[in-house]
Amino acid sequence: MKIALVGYGKMGRIIDEISQNRNHEIVARLKQTPTIESLNHADVVIEFSNPEAAFENIKVCLENNIPVICGTTGWLDKKLEIERIALQKNSAFLYGSNFSLGVNIFFALNENLAKLMSNVSGYSCQLEEIHHIHKKDAPSGTAISIAEGIIENSKYEAWKLDETKDHELGIFAIREDEVPGTHSVFYRSEVDEIEIKHTAYNRNGFALGAVIAAEWIVGKQGVFSMKDVLGL
Numbered sequence: 001m002k003i004a005l006v007g008y009g010k011m012g013r014i015i016d017e018i019s020q021n022r023n024h025e026i027v028a029r030l031k032q033t034p035t036i037e038s039l040n041h042a043d044v045v046i047e048f049s050n051p052e053a054a055f056e057n058i059k060v061c062l063e064n065n066i067p068v069i070c071g072t073t074g075w076l077d078k079k080l081e082i083e084r085i086a087l088q089k090n091s092a093f094l095y096g097s098n099f100s101l102g103v104n105i106f107f108a109l110n111e112n113l114a115k116l117m118s119n120v121s122g123y124s125c126q127l128e129e130i131h132h133i134h135k136k137d138a139p140s141g142t143a144i145s146i147a148e149g150i151i152e153n154s155k156y157e158a159w160k161l162d163e164t165k166d167h168e169l170g171i172f173a174i175r176e177d178e179v180p181g182t183h184s185v186f187y188r189s190e191v192d193e194i195e196i197k198h199t200a201y202n203r204n205g206f207a208l209g210a211v212i213a214a215e216w217i218v219g220k221q222g223v224f225s226m227k228d229v230l231g232l
């Protein structure tokens with residue numbers, strides 16, 4: 001498969017190595033918005049850039065009918081517009097706030113726990129995410145996905161950074177050293193606490209998941225998520 005990497009930083013470099021180990025050809029390594037020429041006949045684009053660049057990058061690829069796997073976080077206000085373009089152009093788009101297989105299992109676990117906890121009184125929920133000091137967005141895309149999973153399955157109506165009022169789910173975002181990504185969900189009562197936690201030891205799991213998603217999406221049309229790829 002011919003893969004174009006749009007965004008070639010910490011993630012792009014690891015995806016490059018994993019893709020080659022899986023016998024794919026990297027036909028472009030870009031640090032700016034692509035043109036059809038610079039995409040060099042790619043079968044699929046893997047996009048890990050930054051919140052300001054993602055929308056335009058994805059739009060160019062979809063308009064040229066190249067499927068896109070996007071891992072960039074912090075641009076979700078424009079996601080509906082991208083999904084509309086993907087459908088209109090009969091192209092394919094998949095966004096994942098976190099491509100690690102473990103986190104996608106964690107998402108399902110979190111939704112089930114939220115359902116269970118909504119049947120008992122006396123517990124309140126909070127999220128915490130810890131990332132490296134270079135991260136541009138807060139809260140993390142993963143924390144937003146976790147919060148959405150809780151909101152769909154509980155009394156919480158919205159999420160908010162830091163301190164909250166009733167029916168708001170608090171997310172605490174901590175920036176520390178070179179932490180690759182740690183996410184915890186706490187349910188606390190007067191007498192005890194339940195915690196579920198995912199800790200990424202490095203970025204390899206994110207990168208592998210993105211390559212698996214790219215292998216899966218080629219030849220498909222529509223808007224997808226990692227749930228489709230993993231059959232969850």
Ligand SMILES: NC(=O)C1=CN([C@@H]2O[C@H](COP(=O)(O)OP(=O)(O)OC[C@H]3O[C@@H](n4cnc5c(N)ncnc54)[C@H](OP(=O)(O)O)[C@@H]3O)[C@@H](O)[C@H]2O)C=CC1
Pocket residue numbers: 006007008009010011012030031032033034048049050051053057070071072073074096097098099100203206207
């Ligand atoms: N979904 C997931 O599983 C994961 C998502 N992420 C997300 O992925 C994104 C990238 O993370 P990471 O690789 O760590 O970040 P980096 O900052 O290391 O890399 C970003 C890259 O994008 C390049 N870039 C800048 N402007 C553009 C542009 N207009 N078009 C294309 N590329 C551009 C940068 O180039 P230059 O250096 O020249 O500025 C750099 O090479 C972030 O949003 C992060 O939150 C990260 C890990 C996992």
Ligand SMILES: O=C(O)C1=N[C@H](C(=O)O)C[C@H](O)C1
Pocket residue numbers: 073097098131135136139140141142143180181182206
């Ligand atoms: O910026 C990062 O590094 C990460 N970003 C993603 C997010 O915002 O959730 C995924 C992962 O946690 C690493």
